[in-house]
Amino acid sequence: MRTAYSVETVRTAERELMARLPEGALMQRAAAGLAAACADVLGRVYGSRVVLLVGSGDNGGDALYAGARLARRGAGVTALLLAPERTHAGGLAALRGAGGNTVTGGDGFLGTAQELIGRADLVVDGIVGIGGKGGLRPDAATLAGFAAGSRAVVVAVDLPSGVEADTGEVLGPAVHADLTVTFGTHKPGLLIDPAREYAGSVRLVDIGLDLPERAELEALQHADVAARLPAPGAESDKYRRGVVGIAAGSARYPGAAVLAVSGALRGGAGAVRYVGPAADAVISRFPETLVSDLGPARAGRVQAWVVGPGAGDDASAVAEVLEAEVPVLVDADGLRLADRATVRGRTAPTLLTPHAGEAAALLGVSRESVEGARLASVRELAARYGATVLLKGSTTLIADPGGGVVRVNPTGTAWLATAGSGDVLSGLAGSLLASGLSASDAGSVGAYLHGLAGRFAADGAPVGAHDVAEAVRDAWRDVMG
Ligand SMILES: NC(=O)C1=CN([C@@H]2O[C@H](COP(=O)(O)OP(=O)(O)OC[C@H]3O[C@@H](n4cnc5c(N)ncnc54)[C@H](OP(=O)(O)O)[C@@H]3O)[C@@H](O)[C@H]2O)[C@@H](O)CC1
Numbered sequence: 423m424r425t426a427y428s429v430e431t432v433r434t435a436e437r438e439l440m441a442r443l444p445e446g447a448l449m450q451r452a453a454a455g456l457a458a459a460c461a462d463v464l465g466r467v468y469g470s471r472v473v474l475l476v477g478s479g480d481n482g483g484d485a486l487y488a489g490a491r492l493a494r495r496g497a498g499v500t501a502l503l504l505a506p507e508r509t510h511a512g513g514l515a516a517l518r519g520a521g522g523n524t525v526t527g528g529d530g531f532l533g534t535a536q537e538l539i540g541r542a543d544l545v546v547d548g549i550v551g552i553g554g555k556g557g558l559r560p561d562a563a564t565l566a567g568f569a570a571g572s573r574a575v576v577v578a579v580d581l582p583s584g585v586e587a588d589t590g591e592v593l594g595p596a597v598h599a600d601l602t603v604t605f606g607t608h609k610p611g612l613l614i615d616p617a618r619e620y621a622g623s624v625r626l627v628d629i630g631l632d633l634p635e636r637a638e639l640e641a642l643q644h645a646d647v648a649a650r651l652p653a654p655g656a657e658s659d660k661y662r663r664g665v666v667g668i669a670a671g672s673a674r675y676p677g678a679a680v681l682a683v684s685g686a687l688r689g690g691a692g693a694v695r696y697v698g699p700a701a702d703a704v705i706s707r708f709p710e711t712l713v714s715d716l717g718p719a720r721a722g723r724v725q726a727w728v729v730g731p732g733a734g735d736d737a738s739a740v741a742e743v744l745e746a747e748v749p750v751l752v753d754a755d756g757l758r759l760a761d762r763a764t765v766r767g768r769t770a771p772t773l774l775t776p777h778a779g780e781a782a783a784l785l786g787v788s789r790e791s792v793e794g795a796r797l798a799s800v801r802e803l804a805a806r807y808g809a810t811v812l813l814k815g816s817t818t819l820i821a822d823p824g825g826g827v828v829r830v831n832p833t834g835t836a837w838l839a840t841a842g843s844g845d846v847l848s849g850l851a852g853s854l855l856a857s858g859l860s861a862s863d864a865g866s867v868g869a870y871l872h873g874l875a876g877r878f879a880a881d882g883a884p885v886g887a888h889d890v891a892e893a894v895r896d897a898w899r900d901v902m903g
Pocket residue numbers: 432433436448449452477478479480481482484549550551552553554555556557558559562579580581584605606629631
């Protein structure tokens with residue numbers, strides 16, 4: 423499991439560790455890891471041109487000590503000091519002692535900075551780290567702009583300066599890094615868009631922090647998914663493996679039903695039961711589906727329901743499904759039609775799977791505000807509905823209603839932004855629910871397989887949703903290794 427911790431937790435762990443270590447030891451560990459990453463990026467350190475962007479805190483201190491290490495290996499290092507009178511004193515002395523140069527504020531500062539950054543091979547962003555709040559201040563923002571326009575590789579120290587560490591929000595100008603070298607643990611902002619996009623690839627340097635059991639954010643890895651996937655035993659028959667009911671599609675949108683069933687058939691349930699007006703389309707594509715033309719309440723036993731994809735305005739199917747005392751996944755049109763009080767009153771688990779636009783409608787805010795604040799939005803929806811919520815998008819998040827750790831899916835790909843892809847995911851995650859996974863596991867394992875399947879199916883070229891469904895088996899095999 424990859425985990426991310428909040429700034430507050432990092433600060434606490436840092437204090438405890440610092441109390442046991444000689445002064446400055448922690449910063450030296452950070453700087454050593456940072457310098458090693460910079461050397462890897464440069465390839466050849468000797469003779470390279472390195473520019474450090476140095477703010478007023480310890481983040482700048484890390485950059486200065488790492489710069490000193492690079493200078494000792496023969497790099498030409500210049501530090502641009504954004505707050506000369508408050509620069510980390512030890513770091514500054516180390517850099518100067520190693521032969522590095524400094525440029526301080528005043529007339530001509532930005533002109534000189536532009537020239538230096540324009541000629542640099544590497545820019546190290548030590549403007550601000552976990553102590554930062556709000557977008558970058560004007561001079562810092564100007565330097566970030568120079569870095570973005572130069573051919574230099576940009577390495578961010580701990581976080582790209584200007585992004586919110588705890589939320590992944592970006593409130594103004596921020597540094598665009600190629601690589602972020604982060605210390606002790608990932609921060610939520612490194613895993614959640616839009617901040618994630620500013621981080622580039624992320625390298626974690628272990629500095630010995632002792633972190634608590636409960637993280638802020640966690641991302642499943644292959645082994646975590648493998649441990650949760652349902653496996654049929656010798657005693658299994660189709661009913662013991664779980665039957666997933668799909669109440670989806672309409673005369674207008676029969677395809678949504680077909681795609682939800684295609685996902686459900688690949689999710690591990692023993693059988694898929696379909697209820698709705700698209701039975702002919704479903705059967706002709708997937709003859710193994712059990713179909714019923716009675717409503718969900720009389721369709722026969724299921725261990726979990728999926729309701730909503732392509733449902734149009736069929737509120738009665740949604741209401742009937744929500745009455746069932748089995749886990750229910752509500753997606754697409756179903757989200758609009760589901761009564762909030764009914765969802766809150768359910769005793770069996772409920773999993774809501776909105777994309778940003780649907781989440782915005784449920785919260786009564788704009789789509790942009792959900793996309794800009796994904797973590798807060800998914801938590802708010804989970805709390806309001808008393809349900810597990812999977813917020814789809816460039817970084818899919820899964821939150822349980824009681825607060826607690828939020829899951830982030832690491833396998834997403836932009837190719838999944840294709841019509842019907844969400845229907846496949848709802849069937850897949852519903853099938854996992856029917857197999858006995860918790861709502862949070864069904865959502866996060868479903869999203870993981872779906873993302874991986876999207877990558878396999880796309881392989882660098884556009885895909886249709888049915889290709890994604892077909893590639894779920896490859897993803898499953900890959901995970902089981
Ligand atoms: N935790 C650990 O285990 C370890 C932590 N380490 C390192 O320490 C870093 C944290 O250092 P930190 O606490 O000194 O804060 P930091 O991020 O340098 O920023 C504070 C300064 O920035 C300024 N500032 C604020 N917002 C701004 C903005 N938007 N735009 C521009 N400036 C802004 C603010 O100025 P002020 O508001 O006072 O004017 C303040 O002085 C951490 O990220 C990691 O790199 C490692 O060395 C060792 C292990």
